[in-house]
Amino acid sequence: xxxxxxxxxxxxxxxxxxxxxxxxxxxxxxxxxxxxxxxxxxxxxxxxxxxxxxxxxxxxxxxxxxxxxxxxxxxxxxxxxxxxxxxxxxxxxxxxxxxxxxxxxxxxxxxxxxxxxxxxxxxxxxxxxxxxxxxxxxxxxxxxxxxxxxxxxxxxxxxxxxxxxxxxxxxxxxxxxxxxxxxxxxxxxxxxxxxxxxxxxxxxxxxxxxxxxxxxxxxxxxxxxxxxxxxxxxxxxxxxxxxxxxxxxxxxxxxxxxxxxxxxxxxxxxxxxxxxxxxxxxxxxxxxxxxxxxxxxxxxxxxxxxxxxxxxxxxxxxxxxxxxxxxxxxxxxxxxxxxxxxxxxxxxxxxxxxxxxxxxxxxxxxxxxxxxxxxxxxxxxxxxxxxxxxxxxxxxxxxxxxxxxxxxxxxxxxxxxxxxxxxxxxxxxxxxxxxxxxxxxxxxxxx
Numbered sequence: 001x002x003x004x005x006x007x008x009x010x011x012x013x014x015x016x017x018x019x020x021x022x023x024x025x026x027x028x029x030x031x032x033x034x035x036x037x038x039x040x041x042x043x044x045x046x047x048x049x050x051x052x053x054x055x056x057x058x059x060x061x062x063x064x065x066x067x068x069x070x071x072x073x074x075x076x077x078x079x080x081x082x083x084x085x086x087x088x089x090x091x092x093x094x095x096x097x098x099x100x101x102x103x104x105x106x107x108x109x110x111x112x113x114x115x116x117x118x119x120x121x122x123x124x125x126x127x128x129x130x131x132x133x134x135x136x137x138x139x140x141x142x143x144x145x146x147x148x149x150x151x152x153x154x155x156x157x158x159x160x161x162x163x164x165x166x167x168x169x170x171x172x173x174x175x176x177x178x179x180x181x182x183x184x185x186x187x188x189x190x191x192x193x194x195x196x197x198x199x200x201x202x203x204x205x206x207x208x209x210x211x212x213x214x215x216x217x218x219x220x221x222x223x224x225x226x227x228x229x230x231x232x233x234x235x236x237x238x239x240x241x242x243x244x245x246x247x248x249x250x251x252x253x254x255x256x257x258x259x260x261x262x263x264x265x266x267x268x269x270x271x272x273x274x275x276x277x278x279x280x281x282x283x284x285x286x287x288x289x290x291x292x293x294x295x296x297x298x299x300x301x302x303x304x305x306x307x308x309x310x311x312x313x314x315x316x317x318x319x320x321x322x323x324x325x326x327x328x329x330x331x332x333x334x335x336x337x338x339x340x341x342x343x344x345x346x347x348x349x350x351x352x353x354x355x356x357x358x359x360x361x362x363x364x365x366x367x368x369x370x371x372x373x374x375x376x377x378x379x380x381x382x383x384x385x386x387x388x389x390x391x392x393x394x395x396x397x398x399x400x401x402x403x404x405x406x407x408x409x410x411x412x413x414x415x416x417x418x419x420x421x422x423x424x425x426x427x428x429x430x431x432x433x434x435x436x437x438x439x440x441x442x443x444x445x446x447x
Contacts, residue, residue: 025045025046025047025048025067026044026046026047026048027047027048027049027050028040028044028047028048028049028050029050029052030049030050030051030052030055030057030073031052031055032052032055033055033056033057033058034055034056034057034058035057035058035059035060036057036058036059036060036061036063037060037061039057040063042061042062042063042064043063043064043065043066044063044064044065044066044068045066045067045087046066046067046068046087047065047067047068047069048068048069048071049065049068049069049070049071050071050072050073051070051071051072051073051074051075051098052072052073053072053073053272053274054073054272054274055073055074056073056074056075056076057073057074057075057076058075058076058077058078059075059076059077059078059080059082060078060080061080062080062081062083063080063081063082063083064082064083064084064085065082065083065084065085065093066085066086066087066112067086067087067088067091067093067112068084068093068094069093069094069095069096069369070093070094070095070096070098071096071097071098072096072097072098073098073099074098074099074100074101075098075099075100075101076100076101076102076103077100077101077102077103077106077107077108077127078103078104078106079103079104079105079106080106080107081106081107081108081109082106082107082108082109083109083111084108084109084110084111084112084114085111085112086111086112086113090112090113090133091112091113092112092113092114092115092370093110093112093113093114093115094115094117094369094370095114095115095116095117095119095121095140096117096118096119096367096369097117097118097119098119099119099120099122099270099272100119100120100121100122101122101124102121102122102123102124102127102129102148103124103125103127104124104125104126104127105125105126105127105128106123106127106128107127107128107129107130108121108123108127108128108129108130109130110129110130110131110132110133110135111132111133112133113133113134113135113136113158114131114133114134114135114136115135115136115138115370115371115372116135116136116137116138116140116142116166117138117139117140117371118138118139118140118354119140119141120140120141120142120143120269120354121140121141121142121143122142122143122145122269123142123143123144123145123148123149123150123179124145124146124148125146125147125148126146126147126148126149127148128148128149128150128151129142129144129148129149129150129151130150130151130152130153131150131151131152131153131154131160132152132153132154132158133154133158134154134158134159134160134161134186134447135152135158135159135160135161135186136161136163136372136445137160137161137162137163137166137168137194138163138164138166138371138372138443139163139164139165139166139354139355140164140166141166141167141168141169141354142167142168142169143169143172143269144168144169144170144171144179144180144181144203145171145172145177145179145288146172146174146177146179147177147178147179148179149179149180149181149182150168150180150181150182151181151182151184152181152182152183152184152185152186153184153185153186154185154186155185155186156185156186156187156209157447158185158186159186159187159188159189159447160183160186160187160188160189161189161191161447162188162189162190162191162194162195162196163191163192163194163443164191164192164194164441165192165193165194165354166191166194167194167195167196167197168181168195168196168197169197169199170196170197170198170199170203170204170205170249171198171199171200171202171203171249172199172288172289174200174289175200175201175202176202177199177200177202177203178202178203178204179199179203180203180204180205180206181196181204181205181206182205182206182207183205183206183207183209184207184208185209187209187211187212188207188209188211188212188253189211189212189213189214190211190212190213190214190253190254190255191213191214191215191216192214192215192216192255193254193255194254195252195253195254196211196252196253196254197249197252197253198247198248198249198250198251198252198253199249199250200233200248200249200250201233201234201238201239201240201248201249201250202239202240202248203248203249204240204246204247204248204249205227205246205247205253206245206246206247207227207245207247208228208244208245210224210225210226210227211224211225211227211253212224212225213225213254213255213257215255216424216425223255223257225253225257225258227245227247227253227258228244228245229244230242230247230258232247232248232251232258232260233248233249233250233251233260234246234248268285268286268287268288268341268343268353269285269286269287269288270284270285270286271283271284271285271341271353271354271356272284272285272356273337273339273356273357273358274358275358276328279332280328280329280330280331280332281328281329281332281337281339281358282326282327282328282329283298283326283327283328283329283339283341283356284324284325284326285324285325285326285341285353286322286323286324286325287315287316287319287322287323287325288322289319289321290315290316290317290318290319290323291318292317292318292345292346293315293316293317293318293343293344293345293346294314294315294317294344294345294346294348295312295313295314295315295344296312296313296315296325296341296342296343296344297309297311297312297341297342297343297344298310298311298312298313298327298329298339298341298342299339299340299341299342300329300332300333300337300338300339301337301338301339301340302333302336302337302338307338307340309342310329311327311329313325313327315343315344317346332358336357336358337357337358338355338356338357339355339356339357339358340352340353340354340355340356341353367379367380368380368428368440368442371442371443372442372443372444372445373418373442373443373444373445374418374419374444374445374446375417375418375419376415376416376417376418376419377393377415377416377418377428377442378413378414378415378416379391379413379414379415379416379428379430380412380413381406381407381412381413381414388405388406388407389405389406389407389430389431390403390404390405390430390431391403391404391405391406391414391416391428391429391430392427392428392429392430392431393416393418393426393427393428393442394426394427394428394429395421395426395427396424396425396426401421401426402416404416418442418444421444422444423444423445423446423447424443424444425441425442425443425444426441426442426443426444427439427440427441427442428440428442
């Protein structure tokens, strides 16, 4: 059980590196703020789009991406449509460490399996998000703000999986928000601390089917919860009558089923970590609103499990406007630095942000793809050269399954077949010649 607890903590905190990936197809390097129409075709097939940290790719015209992978940076859509599709065999679209913001009447239409890892999608105004195949969210968040909507269709064989404290947040806390999330067919599956949060009585989650809670620890049984025939935040004294299959807020869907209450004392957005030229690390974030917030504590870790407070800033307290915050770690740890924010209310209750990771060692250039993996996983050894690296695939019991050695360099990719392994969580561990070690969580799926 202790081992599974360790795996669980790692999954919550570990994000995939946003190193350059090199696979078949065309790779676009976005190293400065650019419009889609200036650097990419209207329809991009088999494309990997690497966006440098702090840079923004703006979709300024209708765009289509087939069999694509997006890595790092920020994407902004202002009243335009991004179509994500597969071409040929059924292929997943990946977002890895990417922030996507959709404004106005913008739309993201997904006609392919979709995987988000360490990514945040935020829909504002009357924007729209549609998924019609499997959706896997790993340490990721979808924010439905203002009057935006998300609609997921398909059969029960195309589930919506929220893994690693992932969240779908419906509403930004404002009573004028009427954001909605409708599930029509797929099974919603929440792993461990993942949740769907409904901010207020004008925000709504619609789903005739039950949702499922599953733990990554095998000793904890799965549970199925119905959201029908509930009388939370509806009926007499509320803005809406109680009617299936609608669930109004404030309420959260999670491991305990439907939990009433205001889950959004502070709405956090835009949390980033940036390595500066002087080797310091700057953390920036903003809050969209605050209710009775006291302070924001900055915590750092070397391994993603043991955390230490390294500073704090006073919160605004009560605010309905955007408030910007910044904090600089002048003496970061050598190697890997994990950062998270502990958001504390005046009653000393608190919640944690997502985790940001900054790596400076040779091993930090290693990334892997896809995750979840089904038949194989590719390990990219980054852009450095001449460094010997040992890569190990380890099962949940700590047993070594495969080991390969390679020399790092641009375009070097090592593949591990995983089709014969049972679904579940595994560890990919990379060790460089100087002893620097980096371990990442890999999810093997058969769905």
